[in-house]
Amino acid sequence: MDDIDVEELTKKTGNFKRFYTFVNMLMSALQHKSESVFIDLLTYSDLELYRKRKLGKSAPSPNLPDPVAALNNKRYLILTYAVEFDRVHYPLPLNFVET
Secondary structure, eight states: OOHHHHHHHHHHHTOOOOHHHHHHHHHHHHTTOOSSEEEEEEEHHHHHHHHHHHHTOOOOOSSOOHHHHHHTTOEEEEEEEEETTEEEEEEEEEOOOOO
16 A cells, blocks of 8 residues: 555545554554554454444354455454544555465
8 A cells, every 4th residue: 555545545434634644643553642543453354244233234144155254364454543523444454464
């Protein structure tokens, strides 16, 4: 991801941030300097479960189809910006590296 990709991602959330601001938010979360920004590491299925709960749908079945099971290796670093009446999640896809 480059600076343009990050700014595009923030635009899609409805809470646009310039790249420099986003990096400062990420650094603040990593260094625990602010209670309004924090990070989580989630799988694809974690994200789907969250999305379905937010939409009020039931939880997914435990038997995932093969294509979805393959996606479960994908990880996302979620930067969350939480203020008094708003909470924004910025999902950053991470590349899978087999060791």
